Amino acid sequence: TRQTDDTAQDKELHVRTTLRELIIYIVFLVILCIMTFGMTNSTMYYYTKVMSELFLDSQFPDTKNTFRGMTTAMDFWRFAENPLMDGLYWEKWYNNENVTEDELGFIFYENKMLGVPRLRQVKVTNESCVVHTDFRDNIKQCYAFYSESLEERTPFGLKNGTAWEYSTEDELDGSSHWGALTHYGGGGYYLDLAKRRQEALPQILELKENLWLDRGTRAVFVDFTVYNANINLFCIVRLVVEFPPTGGVIPSSTFRTVKLLRYVTAMDYFIMACEGIFVLFILYYSVEEFLEIKKHRLSYFKSTWNCLDVIIIVVSVVCMCFHVYRTFTVDEMIERLLAAPDMYADFEFLGRWQSIFTNVTAIAVFLAWIKVFKYISFNKTMTQLSSTLSRCAKDVGGFTIMFLIIFFAYAQLGYLIFGTQIKDFSSIGSCIFTLFRIVLGDFDFHELEAANRILGPTFFMTYVFVVFFVLLNMFLAIINDTYSEVKADIANQKSEFEISDYFKKGYEK
Amino acid sequence: TRQTDDTAQDKELHVRTTLRELIIYIVFLVILCIMTFGMTNSTMYYYTKVMSELFLDSQFPDTKNTFRGMTTAMDFWRFAENPLMDGLYWEKWYNNENVTEDELGFIFYENKMLGVPRLRQVKVTNESCVVHTDFRDNIKQCYAFYSESLEERTPFGLKNGTAWEYSTEDELDGSSHWGALTHYGGGGYYLDLAKRRQEALPQILELKENLWLDRGTRAVFVDFTVYNANINLFCIVRLVVEFPPTGGVIPSSTFRTVKLLRYVTAMDYFIMACEGIFVLFILYYSVEEFLEIKKHRLSYFKSTWNCLDVIIIVVSVVCMCFHVYRTFTVDEMIERLLAAPDMYADFEFLGRWQSIFTNVTAIAVFLAWIKVFKYISFNKTMTQLSSTLSRCAKDVGGFTIMFLIIFFAYAQLGYLIFGTQIKDFSSIGSCIFTLFRIVLGDFDFHELEAANRILGPTFFMTYVFVVFFVLLNMFLAIINDTYSEVKADIANQKSEFEISDYFKKGYEK
Amino acid sequence: TRQTDDTAQDKELHVRTTLRELIIYIVFLVILCIMTFGMTNSTMYYYTKVMSELFLDSQFPDTKNTFRGMTTAMDFWRFAENPLMDGLYWEKWYNNENVTEDELGFIFYENKMLGVPRLRQVKVTNESCVVHTDFRDNIKQCYAFYSESLEERTPFGLKNGTAWEYSTEDELDGSSHWGALTHYGGGGYYLDLAKRRQEALPQILELKENLWLDRGTRAVFVDFTVYNANINLFCIVRLVVEFPPTGGVIPSSTFRTVKLLRYVTAMDYFIMACEGIFVLFILYYSVEEFLEIKKHRLSYFKSTWNCLDVIIIVVSVVCMCFHVYRTFTVDEMIERLLAAPDMYADFEFLGRWQSIFTNVTAIAVFLAWIKVFKYISFNKTMTQLSSTLSRCAKDVGGFTIMFLIIFFAYAQLGYLIFGTQIKDFSSIGSCIFTLFRIVLGDFDFHELEAANRILGPTFFMTYVFVVFFVLLNMFLAIINDTYSEVKADIANQKSEFEISDYFKKGYEK
Amino acid sequence: TRQTDDTAQDKELHVRTTLRELIIYIVFLVILCIMTFGMTNSTMYYYTKVMSELFLDSQFPDTKNTFRGMTTAMDFWRFAENPLMDGLYWEKWYNNENVTEDELGFIFYENKMLGVPRLRQVKVTNESCVVHTDFRDNIKQCYAFYSESLEERTPFGLKNGTAWEYSTEDELDGSSHWGALTHYGGGGYYLDLAKRRQEALPQILELKENLWLDRGTRAVFVDFTVYNANINLFCIVRLVVEFPPTGGVIPSSTFRTVKLLRYVTAMDYFIMACEGIFVLFILYYSVEEFLEIKKHRLSYFKSTWNCLDVIIIVVSVVCMCFHVYRTFTVDEMIERLLAAPDMYADFEFLGRWQSIFTNVTAIAVFLAWIKVFKYISFNKTMTQLSSTLSRCAKDVGGFTIMFLIIFFAYAQLGYLIFGTQIKDFSSIGSCIFTLFRIVLGDFDFHELEAANRILGPTFFMTYVFVVFFVLLNMFLAIINDTYSEVKADIANQKSEFEISDYFKKGYEK
């Protein structure tokens, strides 16, 4: 949204135009902020917290372990028989009275279970990997890491019912999942739990008795969605237990708290109004930018500010489209679901897109904030600071390359030395994050020392000396030197016509 | 307290005046420090600690959970039946002997319970919120977040007695409370516990049996006050359990340890004397400032030091007034209370004002310390440093604005992306604090990574790079450059007549 | 140890003298290091760890609490009946076989109990404090904080035996103790435990049954000393449970691992030889410094290096004297003790002095290291750096004063606002340490926020902004500017005759 | 790999040569990275984690303690009877069905136990140390720290079988171990556990009943190796329990996850191809460097880059040799082992060398990355930065010496004052690491304060002031000043012919 007329000649006109643009932009930003703050609120965090604590932190009665601390397949059954049943079925009040028929099916008596929960597992086939020739006589079976091509699809165990017969992703209308280890398909062997506890528990016990989880199992999913009418929020829950080929289990979970039904309270309608204004703004800016592009052609894209404008507009339009799509889909799904309450309700897909929508919006707002800098440079002090930043960009960039080479050399060193022992060094990505965190003082020296008594401390000390003592100070030296130069330059320049002059002049009239 | 006569002409006189003023000011400061150190001492911390551990960290016998870890309404009853009873009633010694009649009613055998403890709950009505049209058939009831306008005021359950009938804030002479979630009114359904355990426990059980806590409950308060004669301190205890509409509970607590009876020991009377001297000082400074204001009129307020003087005086006068008021109120309350020991004693109001009094005094003392800088600038090194600070103020200020824009852009980004998952990003205020703490190295990277595998690390790395590596170094560059300039300037100036010269001269005489 | 002849004229001679002195000094330093490393070794830490874990981390069978987590008087009895008995008496092997008579009285079967353990308590009298007039009718008894003048000295409870009758510090030959709350006298009511578990446990139970600990109790001490012949170390144990007048208890402990018998193994005799050489060195330096003082009189003390020399010599002589005294006392004590094994062995006094001896030696060694800087300044780079430090000392000093005023203002503010709630702000000393730690990134923001929702974050943010962003950068600006100056100055100077020239010259001959 | 022809005269030729070399070098680096990333992957970490949690974090049924928390010999038996048995023998599925004969001997049903596990202990003789004369009558036995010369070699207890009769390191074909306390020999008293649980448990109980662990025991080792065919990885497990002469126990463990069988999957064969190319590269570079050495003789070694080349080549050749040796040994071992499955399989030696191989390779890769800097200096910004670094090297070096003296003085002070109380100060090495970590903000102030109420905070505050506030800023001042100088110098120079010119020229043609 650069002013269409070039006003470089007339200083006063330039300032006036800038000022008008700034005011319009601030109104736009305020509308945007209201909209996004209307999208989220701290209730959402409390909802996530309450739901996740219920399932993840409840102790198993015998071992006092929890979902988060699971280590064996046995632990999964301990979880399924107790915390899961207690968490899903709230059929008695705290004084042991039964709840009424109407109140059945509400977690915490407040959160309506939508449809029924589903247990699903994916498996790999026995022949999914090759045993080394030396061991072929002793080790007959081999189960690799999960990958869709190695998936087991034959019936097993009791060989009847969905729990023992494979259903494809299409049949289930399911969605794939990116777990701690790998990416899992949406098909598998599944079981929909009953609506009452006294029916669901035998279902679980039957699975356990017939060894539903075996060596081929690679992941178990527990999926369900609840809706809280008090606060008009959905919580889409997925509990995942991965079974790596190493043995043992790796639990993880997703609790997506989303606002799928947007317009219920008065506040919601106010937000709706803001959204309307926002659409108008986007239209206005679109037209303006379109005219500018038409005028300046390719040279338009040479300005970073213009590119930013285009990105903001495009992202906004995409978000608006999703917004409309979501509104219609949800209504339809809920109607279908309430008509057939014993069906499993798959909100996973919708929840994921809602999350992506939120993230994209968030980035758009961030960019909108950054654009404020375009208008801020009319003040002398500001100019001094921003030109310091832009002038040292080249040196900082060059230095960042040097920095990154050393950084990456250390990351790879750490990965090879500590990768098998320390979680924070177990992949090259983690190594980079870990080294970055060391600079900020967030590290566990004792872990390094335990992993390798000699190389651990050596690695740490040389890294800190080189990066923290020497390289980080280079950043400072570059900025410091540039600032001195810029300050000297500006002191020599004659002051331009500034905003403050504009106000002074207006005042004098 | 700027000198009334302008002494700019005569250097020596100026120095002598400054010196005299400084000495008077130091005496004032010493008196002030003695007074404030008389207000508080580390016993207070131990008292708070002992009392809070008793109620917050005692384990429930069955689940080994504590007050701090409560998650369901059932946990509240577990708490009320065991740790609360054990904490309130100390009727046996450790060898199982009963205590004497005189020794009854002392927590830890030392802390006299003033009056009786009170349980109080606030509720919201069933119609406090709107269910979305799609769900109206399935979800019949809706209980919103608490707000005073939505409060339930009809009798419920047994429908007799204060526990089941609503009392207004005025009837209870209660005070409102600002909890973790929202602000609660002072009315509600309450129950005063009996003075003996064998009577109090059935009271609790009756509440539990009749479902005192139901879906409409939004907060339960347990209030009582104890007095420890050994150390002459009151501890005003409020345990709060909030029931958000999400389900689950959020426990919190306030333990206000205050010294409401000021003058008991010899030390207390010494403090009293200091307070007397302090009043005289305030009178003296008030008169001085009054004369100055009369002389200089509005131009008086142009000096920051003068404003500081006025603030200190005003705050001191307000504190003194409260001090006198408190002394009388407490005496009266205690007499009334000891006359009717079965009554509930509401010290909440007094405790809160005493806390505010302490905080206001603390700020006054802080400002009094800052004023020392007014006198310190007579030394050359000091001048050099303080003029560096004041000269770079404009640039630092300008830069702070740039800094804050980027900071706020990141805060909003973090709020939208992580707000539903991470406590530290669950409100925009928390986001600001969290980003600030990252700069100091206090953060939980793994939490960010768990909340969003891609945006989490990206957010963190770019933030740290921009703010920690680049922007923070700008601060340094600004200060560094200004210091060099100031040092060069001062080296060129001729030395003024300084304090040290004054002493030298005096010595030479 | 400055060279006696002034060699300022002859550069070459000066360098040669310096070099000779440096070599002698390095020999001295090596001897000193060998000696001090002979005084301590990492076995000591393991011994402390093993002993402290045994008593402090063993769980009480019923509540699973430990010594460290004690909160009530009842907890003390739980501790005394179980972990204490189990820790002191090792009468069975792990297969339940009894140990032989010879092996009785060894903790962990390895550490000989010297004499018997002693339980001791100190109490205050009922009239130790004044109850406020308002409460005189309701509160009859008042027990103040412990102070020696308020100590209870009358018999109580069973009124017979040392446990119920007061013994003075002189009678017990005891020593006072500086606890978490205050300083306790060495007298009190005490009980020496029997040598066998079956006799000791009834002793404890008798105390408990007769309410040995009552409202007047202010501290209980459990004292004993063990000797490990395998590693020739003593461990002097003191477990302290303080009973503040607030109610509740505060546990603390001291485990002093000391080497009281110095010469046993071959290594010990090597250390002895070093100690001999050290004495000779001290003699040599004493004479040298004595001659210098005689020559230069008072002007001798104008040099910081000379003062350092004198301090090192004096401290060394004091240490040597204690060393001799200790050697004789210990031998005598042990002989006396082994003759009467049922007596309580008080090593507390010796242990404390041994600790002080170690600390004083440690400081002497530190100063000896600092003296190396005297010799290091012959190199040009070194000169440049050390003259930067000395030239900026004045500015850094001046700035430190400014810094400290702001720092102290914040400390007092924090003390008054958070003192009653947060341990780290509960005394003015702790406040100073806490604010210092904030600068290094070691803080608990959530605690501040919980203590005061508004002032907590405000305090934190302004403090960090002022101190971390602004003031700390001033330090840097001062050092940076001075370094530039010094470097420019030195570049202009002509190079002096340096050590390197000396070697070059020697090489050329 | 510096270009053989000197091309200093012809700028353009020089650039072209550099560019060609750079491209070749990048190919080499990519091959090297592929190879090393083929050596390790994050599965290894999961394998280590799963195996170590199984043995180290399983709770003993009665005390709820774990291997990591062991403190007494009794705890070892608790461990051996429960978590060890449960971890080694997986003979039932979670529904209590027995596994088939074929599936026996797989930990987690996935990891084949190679051979049988071995328990081994080392002891010291009764006369291994000298009791001080004072105690000779009371203390008859003395067991020193372990050292091979003091090792007990006589039969004890039942005096029959390997568990009670000494076997030498040669007989066992064992390897020594560097534990937390000291270095242990490979001999000792050992027991190979049976292949079924019902036989192994009585073996353990017999040892316990006959006091296998006595006062002379200094360490117990549990050794076994498992192979996971799913992921083709070995995990070589060693659980160590050390018994220091202080009493108590110190548990530690090593879980080496290694890929001993290299070529199984298709990916493995791709890596094999890369290894082939790597060998060719090494040959090429060897020849090149050989020619250069021949030409330049000793002056060749004056260039750091040349030395780096030689080091990289030598290390690579050594690694390749080990690689070949390992491949043959493993095959042979596995064949021998599978022929006699009841034998103990000692992979300890191979595992250790494989770890060393990985570490050496890691360092070679690190050096290869550093060499990239040789080529990077053709860009002006880069030159400016790297010449800043090299020009300030002398000053930084000199300053580092000053820094280290102060650092070491503090380290020794900390060692003497806190060494007996705090783990992080219990050896001089730990002290150095700890002081280094303080600078980065990773410290435990409360521990220091608890160890010595006065010297603790003083030590900490002075250290931080001197090192963090003053000395660290010197680093910055040095770099800052040098950068300004270099920038000024380079601005004055005429730009050399640069890479960018080369491309420009190529473009213009």
Ligand SMILES: [Ca+2]
């Ligand atoms: Ca930090």
